[in-house]
Amino acid sequence: MTRLDLLLRSLLIQGSWNYRNLLGTGLAWTLGPNARGGTPPDSRGGDPAEVEPSFNAHPYLAAVAIGALTRASADREDPERVRRFRDAIQSALGSLGDNLVWGALRPFCLLAALLVGFLGGAAGVVVSSLLLAYNAAHLGLRAWGLSAGLDRGLEVAGAVRNAGLSDKAERITAAGVLLAGVFGGALLGEAVRLPGASPVWIGGGAALLAMGLLRGEALRRAAPAVLLVAVLGGFVGSAVFAARLDG
Amino acid sequence: MIEPASIALLALLGTWSALDGTAVGQFLIARPLVVATVAGAILGDVQAGLLVGMLLEGVYIGDIPAGGARFPEPGPPAVGATLAFVRLGGGGGLALGLAVGVVLAVVAGRTVVALRHLNGRIVAKSYAGPDGRRGSAAPHWTCIGADALRGLVVSLLGIGLALGIPQELARAWTLSMPATSGLLALPALVSGGALLRAWAGSGRRRLLFLVGCAGGLALAVIG
Numbered sequence: 001m002t003r004l005d006l007l008l009r010s011l012l013i014q015g016s017w018n019y020r021n022l023l024g025t026g027l028a029w030t031l032g033p034n035a036r037g038g039t040p041p042d043s044r045g046g047d048p049a050e051v052e053p054s055f056n057a058h059p060y061l062a063a064v065a066i067g068a069l070t071r072a073s074a075d076r077e078d079p080e081r082v083r084r085f086r087d088a089i090q091s092a093l094g095s096l097g098d099n100l101v102w103g104a105l106r107p108f109c110l111l112a113a114l115l116v117g118f119l120g121g122a123a124g125v126v127v128s129s130l131l132l133a134y135n136a137a138h139l140g141l142r143a144w145g146l147s148a149g150l151d152r153g154l155e156v157a158g159a160v161r162n163a164g165l166s167d168k169a170e171r172i173t174a175a176g177v178l179l180a181g182v183f184g185g186a187l188l189g190e191a192v193r194l195p196g197a198s199p200v201w202i203g204g205g206a207a208l209l210a211m212g213l214l215r216g217e218a219l220r221r222a223a224p225a226v227l228l229v230a231v232l233g234g235f236v237g238s239a240v241f242a243a244r245l246d247g
Numbered sequence: 248m249i250e251p252a253s254i255a256l257l258a259l260l261g262t263w264s265a266l267d268g269t270a271v272g273q274f275l276i277a278r279p280l281v282v283a284t285v286a287g288a289i290l291g292d293v294q295a296g297l298l299v300g301m302l303l304e305g306v307y308i309g310d311i312p313a314g315g316a317r318f319p320e321p322g323p324p325a326v327g328a329t330l331a332f333v334r335l336g337g338g339g340g341l342a343l344g345l346a347v348g349v350v351l352a353v354v355a356g357r358t359v360v361a362l363r364h365l366n367g368r369i370v371a372k373s374y375a376g377p378d379g380r381r382g383s384a385a386p387h388w389t390c391i392g393a394d395a396l397r398g399l400v401v402s403l404l405g406i407g408l409a410l411g412i413p414q415e416l417a418r419a420w421t422l423s424m425p426a427t428s429g430l431l432a433l434p435a436l437v438s439g440g441a442l443l444r445a446w447a448g449s450g451r452r453r454l455l456f457l458v459g460c461a462g463g464l465a466l467a468v469i470g
Contacts, residue, residue, distance in 0.1 A: 025370045052370070107308055181461075182459040188460075208433055208434070212438060
């Protein structure tokens with residue numbers, strides 16, 4: 001398989017994500033029949049947790065493992081060493097990817113797109129710039145990971161460490177905080193200028209922001225329910241208004 | 248009247264977004280901002296789609312799908328949410344569309360969990376044949392097919408809900424469009440606050456936030 005084949009296959013590594021062996025089957029499919037990823041070729045049995053070892057990593061950084069395992073197969077590395085590598089690297093690829101991509105890059109890009117939309121950017125500009133910017137970083141990360149794995153094989157951990165992915169995540173989140181501030185300021189400026197704006201509305205918004213800040217994850221999960229309450233409140237308010245008009 | 252071809256395109260869009268969420272690519276097609284805007288373009292009202300997408304995105308922006316965590320899935324339901332707004336119009340249409348989106352996102356999230364259990368059975372079965380032969384291609388593609396089918400069903404459910412809401416219900420909403428948008432944007436502040444909590448731990452970060460606020464206010468005043 002060429003690098004491009006592996007890169008394209010890596011896009012589907014989560015296709016069979018399941019609670020038994022997680023990405024195990026997806027990794028086996030991505031590597032193809034020539035690279036077994038540390039699994040003995042005569043494995044048999046009925047349970048995939050026994051047959052196909054469990055594997056989990058961030059889908060973008062899984063490319064590092066794909067490259068390294070492909071290289072290990074070509075180099076005919078000792079299967080036991082390959083298995084140990086596979087077991088050892090997955091948690092690092094998971095936590096680094098989660099922090100960098102899900103925790104920093106993705107919300108940063110979405111926040112930037114929301115700000116552009118809020119400031120009156122055309123819909124096409126909002127969506128196309130979001131997809132282009134995010135996926136340039138996304139595909140770049142996958143391509144880098146695959147190359148690092150293919151070049152370094154089972155010694156790839158040093159390349160991952162030296163890439164400074166945690167520092168990059170820190171820089172993106174710092175930029176995200178600045179962007180969130182710009183958004184907050186622009187939102188406040190717009191809210192004050194709206195006809196019918198009242199301290200109650202602005203105070204309510206500030207209170208919700210403060211609640212999110214104070215309670216974090218616990219309250220973030222309740223945001224959809226808050227939206228439903230707002231919808232219900234809008235209907236109740238409309239009914240009260242209509243009743244007053246009738247009266 | 249919504250054209251059948253538009254409905255078919257919306258169903259395809261919802262299916263693609265379901266696949267993009269986990270199984271295929273993760274290109275961000277699955278985000279409600281993207282799905283709703285494209286759905287709006289399909290329905291001939293891209294601005295309506297952008298508004299629905301922005302409001303839904305604000306609610307779900309901080310989700311971190313780490314390690315197979317269980318979350319609502321807002322992508323495919325954004326199709327139904329946009330259709331409801333475009334069809335019903337006004338503040339009532341927007342409110343009802345968003346309600347369809349968040350309720351269906353919970354249902355869709357449950358189907359993701361069910362799919363992952365099903366994938367486990369598909370993978371197990373493929374190794375449990377008489378010869379116990381290894382082969383990852385068949386179960387892998389079967390799982391992707393099952394996810395596509397799931398996405399299609401969720402999308403059609405959203406489309407059905409959007410088409411089934413009585414027009415009278417939307418007319419009962421009397422708030423103006425700016426007031427409706429303001430009210431329905433409030434929940435995004437909860438998510439925004441939570442995201443900020445995760446990002447702005449240090450004093451230097453809080454200072455950055457305040458600097459950004461001043462810049463944003465200046466931007467709003469100049470604009």
